[in-house]
Amino acid sequence: MNATPCQSTCPYCGVGCGVSVTEQAITGDSQHPANSGVLCVKGSALKPSLDMPSRLLYPKLNGQEVSWDVATDTIVEKLKQAVVQHGAHSVAMYVSGQLLTEDYYLANKLMKGYLGTANIDTNSRLCMSSAVAAHIRAFGEDVVPVNYNDLEHTDLIVICGANTAWTHPVLFRRIQAAREVNPELKLVVIDPRKTVTAEQADLHLAIDSDDDVLLFNGLIRYCLDTGAWDDEFIAAHTQGIEALREEVMDPQYSLAALSAKLNISYTDLSRYFSWFAQTPRAVTLFCQGVNQSEYGVDKANAIINAHLVTGKINQRGCGPFSMTGQPNAMGGREVGGLANQLAVHRGFDDESIAKVEQFWQAPNMATEPGLKAVELFDAVSRGDIKVLWIMATNPVVSMPNSIEVRKALKACDFVIVSDIIADSDVAEYADLLLPAAGWGEKQGMVTNSERVISRQRQFRTLPGEAKPDWWAINQVGQKWCAQNHWQNGFGFQTPAEIFREYAALTGINRKSRFQLDLSMFQALSDSDYQRWQPTQWGGERPFTNHLFSTPSGKAQLVVTKPLKRDVSGLWLNTGRLRDQWHTMTRTGFVAHLAASEPEPRVYMSAATAKQHGVEFAQLVKLKQGEHSVYAKAAQDEGLAGEQLYMPMHWAGRYGGQSQVNQVVLSHHDPISGQPAFKSSAVELCTQPVASYGLYLGEQFDLKRCEYLSMQQEQNVKMWRFASIDGLSKQEWQAQAARRLLLDTDRGWIGVECRKVQDQLWVSRICMVSNVPIECDETQLIQCIDAPLNLATLLNAATLGHRSKLVCSCFRVTDTQITRAMQKQGCVTLSDVQQTLKCGTNCGSCVSEIKQLIDEKGVASPLSQTQPSQAQYDQVIAQTVIDK
Ligand SMILES: Nc1nc2c(c(=O)[nH]1)N[C@H]1C(S)=C(S)[C@@H](COP(=O)(O)OP(=O)(O)OC[C@H]3O[C@@H](n4cnc5c(=O)[nH]c(N)nc54)[C@H](O)[C@@H]3O)O[C@H]1N2
Ligand SMILES: Nc1nc2c(c(=O)[nH]1)N[C@H]1C(S)=C(S)[C@@H](COP(=O)(O)OP(=O)(O)OC[C@H]3O[C@@H](n4cnc5c(=O)[nH]c(N)nc54)[C@H](O)[C@@H]3O)O[C@H]1N2
Ligand code: SF4
Ligand SMILES: [Mo]
Numbered sequence: 001m002n003a004t005p006c007q008s009t010c011p012y013c014g015v016g017c018g019v020s021v022t023e024q025a026i027t028g029d030s031q032h033p034a035n036s037g038v039l040c041v042k043g044s045a046l047k048p049s050l051d052m053p054s055r056l057l058y059p060k061l062n063g064q065e066v067s068w069d070v071a072t073d074t075i076v077e078k079l080k081q082a083v084v085q086h087g088a089h090s091v092a093m094y095v096s097g098q099l100l101t102e103d104y105y106l107a108n109k110l111m112k113g114y115l116g117t118a119n120i121d122t123n124s125r126l127c128m129s130s131a132v133a134a135h136i137r138a139f140g141e142d143v144v145p146v147n148y149n150d151l152e153h154t155d156l157i158v159i160c161g162a163n164t165a166w167t168h169p170v171l172f173r174r175i176q177a178a179r180e181v182n183p184e185l186k187l188v189v190i191d192p193r194k195t196v197t198a199e200q201a202d203l204h205l206a207i208d209s210d211d212d213v214l215l216f217n218g219l220i221r222y223c224l225d226t227g228a229w230d231d232e233f234i235a236a237h238t239q240g241i242e243a244l245r246e247e248v249m250d251p252q253y254s255l256a257a258l259s260a261k262l263n264i265s266y267t268d269l270s271r272y273f274s275w276f277a278q279t280p281r282a283v284t285l286f287c288q289g290v291n292q293s294e295y296g297v298d299k300a301n302a303i304i305n306a307h308l309v310t311g312k313i314n315q316r317g318c319g320p321f322s323m324t325g326q327p328n329a330m331g332g333r334e335v336g337g338l339a340n341q342l343a344v345h346r347g348f349d350d351e352s353i354a355k356v357e358q359f360w361q362a363p364n365m366a367t368e369p370g371l372k373a374v375e376l377f378d379a380v381s382r383g384d385i386k387v388l389w390i391m392a393t394n395p396v397v398s399m400p401n402s403i404e405v406r407k408a409l410k411a412c413d414f415v416i417v418s419d420i421i422a423d424s425d426v427a428e429y430a431d432l433l434l435p436a437a438g439w440g441e442k443q444g445m446v447t448n449s450e451r452v453i454s455r456q457r458q459f460r461t462l463p464g465e466a467k468p469d470w471w472a473i474n475q476v477g478q479k480w481c482a483q484n485h486w487q488n489g490f491g492f493q494t495p496a497e498i499f500r501e502y503a504a505l506t507g508i509n510r511k512s513r514f515q516l517d518l519s520m521f522q523a524l525s526d527s528d529y530q531r532w533q534p535t536q537w538g539g540e541r542p543f544t545n546h547l548f549s550t551p552s553g554k555a556q557l558v559v560t561k562p563l564k565r566d567v568s569g570l571w572l573n574t575g576r577l578r579d580q581w582h583t584m585t586r587t588g589f590v591a592h593l594a595a596s597e598p599e600p601r602v603y604m605s606a607a608t609a610k611q612h613g614v615e616f617a618q619l620v621k622l623k624q625g626e627h628s629v630y631a632k633a634a635q636d637e638g639l640a641g642e643q644l645y646m647p648m649h650w651a652g653r654y655g656g657q658s659q660v661n662q663v664v665l666s667h668h669d670p671i672s673g674q675p676a677f678k679s680s681a682v683e684l685c686t687q688p689v690a691s692y693g694l695y696l697g698e699q700f701d702l703k704r705c706e707y708l709s710m711q712q713e714q715n716v717k718m719w720r721f722a723s724i725d726g727l728s729k730q731e732w733q734a735q736a737a738r739r740l741l742l743d744t745d746r747g748w749i750g751v752e753c754r755k756v757q758d759q760l761w762v763s764r765i766c767m768v769s770n771v772p773i774e775c776d777e778t779q780l781i782q783c784i785d786a787p788l789n790l791a792t793l794l795n796a797a798t799l800g801h802r803s804k805l806v807c808s809c810f811r812v813t814d815t816q817i818t819r820a821m822q823k824q825g826c827v828t829l830s831d832v833q834q835t836l837k838c839g840t841n842c843g844s845c846v847s848e849i850k851q852l853i854d855e856k857g858v859a860s861p862l863s864q865t866q867p868s869q870a871q872y873d874q875v876i877a878q879t880v881i882d883k
Contacts, residue, residue, distance in 0.1 A: 003022075008457040010039065013325065013327065014168070016448025033148070034452060044841060078387045082387045095392065097334065105498055106473040109337050112343065118342070125673055134297050134322075144330075151182075153281070166195070170450075176200070189201040194727050208263065213563070218258040230311030240310070247560075281318050328447060351781045353367055363489075380409065380411075383412075386412070394426045397426075417429070424585050437467055441461070443468075450536065453535050454532075494526070577598065579597065600632065608644070615633065617774060618686070620685065621687045623663065631707075632772070690726030691692075692722055692770070694773050694777070695765070705721040745763065812838035832853065
């Protein structure tokens with residue numbers, strides 16, 4: 001790498017922060033409009049994330065290394081067999097919002113122009129498709145009409161169904177900074193959970209699952225009653241007002257009725273409504289609490305309606321703002337990678353099909369929408385899909401009803417998986433594994449939430465035979481054309497060439513009602529592509545003069561009904577953690593990201609736990625029909641009512657036993673097809689466990705446990721396990737040489753040593769207890785690969801309070817913060833920050849620190865009474881040390 005920093009874009013969330021890469025460090029790019037140099041904890045950990053374990057380096061066919069030539073020949077042959085025998089719709093691709101625009105464009109072209117099927121869907125179906133459908137219904141096109149800087153020029157920010165402090169941290173920091181500048185700026189959070197985001201709001205409305213439409217219709221009604229409708233705007237720029245008025249006049253939307261129905265106090269409800277009604281400027285941000293629902297499209301439209309009827313749109317500081325999840329979810333939507341979109345914001349109408357067909361000179365054009373993710377995997381399950389190419393996504397973890405998805409893949413004739421690691425959960429099902437180039441090894445464009453197109457740049461050489469995804473698709477495309485004696489539509493040599501073709505294709509939108517037009521870049525030179533700077537398409541206000549993309553130019557007000565599935569009893573809410581990314585393949589092994597939430601937990605309030613006979617820290621089982629999942633019970637008083645919360649991340653080597661989607665059914669929105677990941681009915685069962693354990697070493701080689709998770713810590717791996725039948729000392733003894741076995745009052749501790757010169761050094765530790773183990777794990781880790789020191793080891797192993805990592809950037813725990821308050825005289829947030837530096841980098845943990853200060857530290861004792869020397873001697877006397 002040369003000395004000038006390489007300017008690129010963070011590969012995680014849709015905020016799309018710019019990064020600056022040098023040999024030494026990866027830091028925020030101060031020139032990038034999304035972040036002005038700031039990065040969150042995940043972005044700050046990009047450098048260690050590059051050293052991933054089990055990198056996939058060579059194509060593998062049925063487990064055997066093969067050349068790319070053989071691999072791509074095989075794909076073409078399998079495609080041909082399937083198409084000839086079963087028709088075009090028997091093949092499919094399942095791709096990802098983490099692909100670059102060029103990868104995505106080519107995948108879409110291959111499927112829809114050359115294989116004759118629109119069976120190409122993407123994980124964005126699980127993520128953005130409800131927002132996409134709502135935008136199309138309301139605006140006539142999937143356009144986000146807001147910019148990040150609107151957050152700095154508004155009077156009210158509403159965050160609905162998003163935990164922005166954790167999931168779009170840099171954006172949340174901008175919101176917090178704006179509130180500091182303008183103390184009048186209000187923040188309202190609508191979320192059934194009292195999240196870290198909600199804690200920092202002026203008002204938190206803890207609605208029940210899926211009560212959003214009811215709430216927003218009520219808001220619209222309130223605005224009508226208080227004269228806050230913008231009648232001029234409504235008349236000139238919208239259609240459908242009569243039907244909407246009729247809906248919201250229903251008595252259920254009167255403030256009093258609504259307050260009772262939503263179970264939200266009259267005062268809180270009217271505060272939010274009056275703030276929204278009275279201020280001329282308001283932005284409503286939304287994400288998965290809205291999208292991932294059986295009513296996701298209606299929820300998004302209800303939000304958009306509220307902005308349309310009050311005219312709070314298309315002007316500075318105003319608008320409904322769907323935040324995108326993945327780094328290029330937006331780019332994927334632009335090229336048209338959803339099965340129900342054709343390309344460049346066009347659907348499957350005759351005119352669009354003809355235009356795209358002509359542009360591509362497509363020999364085999366898809367003429368109807370393909371299968372959406374859930375339907376697609378159902379089709380795989382039925383045996384209707386014979387060849388499936390999965391790229392940059394891990395559906396056996398991230399799809400609902402994931403056990404069925406696994407079964408379907410197992411039965412599928414030919415599964416191709418393009419990934420960067422060899423042992424992702426989905427790789428297990430691949431007949432053909434293709435090594436993709438990862439972040440930093442490939443280059444191309446990504447579009448963020450505010451339509452800013454930025455470059456990801458290459459700053460590393462390609463390892464092994466890894467190739468960019470576009471390259472693999474291009475090879476297959478070329479061979480497919482040759483096979484069919486068609487003109488080659490896949491002669492691309494560089495991503496720049498692909499980008500130019502994509503930009504040229506968007507030219508079909510010029511002088512049409514569609515906004516997406518990048519045709520000014522169709523002749524972009526290679527060097528201009530290389531030098532590309534973040535560029536927003538559509539400008540700050542795409543709907544200039546309030547001209548929307550509908551045929552009439554008016555925005556459509558969509559009548560939305562407050563429907564709701566009756567989840568009687570417990571309902572399971574799922575989502576994200578601050579420091580992990582999706583199925584953990586890129587963040588699970590980064591020690592300081594793993595430390596803040598080291599094992600799979602299911603959260604609930606003390607009342608819910610009590611009601612179900614559950615004790616915190618113990619193993620519990622969530623059941624849904626015949627499927628179940630194990631996790632440790634943990635407390636979160638932010639969960640109202642009968643609500644459970646479990647992170648979506650646990651997968652692979654890190655917590656592969658505890659994949660929550662095993663108990664999430666595939667109910668989905670009828671329009672968008674987006675699964676309802678936030679509201680599953682589950683049973684919560686206690687689970688008697690004979691042995692809880694902690695195992696530190698290189699490799700876990702004890703018997704298979706029902707519950708097993710792994711935390712990577714520098715050079716040590718630490719497993720937490722629970723075995724229902726129990727784990728015997730004999731099993732450990734049969735395994736370990738040079739072992740110590742220490743009996744404790746609740747179990748035993750096994751220590752395996754090796755001789756280094758004349759000293760005993762610790763190589764493995766196994767602690768087993770009949771109660772959940774809470775001990776000083778950080779200290780225990782330090783005992784590995786160090787001379788045996790029984791006093792330290794036992795002290796670390798003493799059951800007591802387990803420190804929780806609060807600040808990941810500086811690795812500061814709750815215990816340290818408490819100590820700073822009790823022993824170092826820290827009183828305020830800034831005292832603590834000055835003493836420990838915590839919360840001074842990305843700031844994601846500030847509210848957790850504040851909470852500790854308010855609660856005056858952690859409740860558990862800081863230190864355990866240490867055993868006396870006599871006790872140690874006694875233990876050592878009882879110990880067996882092998883020769
Ligand atoms: N740290 C981290 N950040 C990420 C990601 C990650 O994996 N890790 N992934 C990125 C991606 S792809 C995405 S899509 C985004 C997702 O970003 P978010 O949507 O902010 O994240 P989630 O945690 O999925 O869920 C959001 C919230 O919806 C709430 N919710 C559940 N049901 C309802 C409901 O009925 N109504 C309302 N109003 N709220 C409800 C949940 O309690 C939860 O707090 O995050 C992006 N950023
Ligand atoms: N219960 C529950 N489930 C959910 C959600 C939820 O909130 N709750 N959220 C849903 C949402 S919004 C999303 S976005 C999905 C995310 O779910 P997934 O897309 O399945 O998650 P990732 O772990 O990001 O998967 C990306 C895969 O691509 C690999 N990879 C990384 N870079 C590259 C590359 O450049 N090329 C290739 N070919 N491969 C690469 C990674 O190693 C990884 O295996 O999960 C969904 N599932
Ligand atoms: S906010 Fe998102 S884009 Fe920015 S550094 Fe964090 S993960 Fe990366
Ligand atoms: Mo997502």
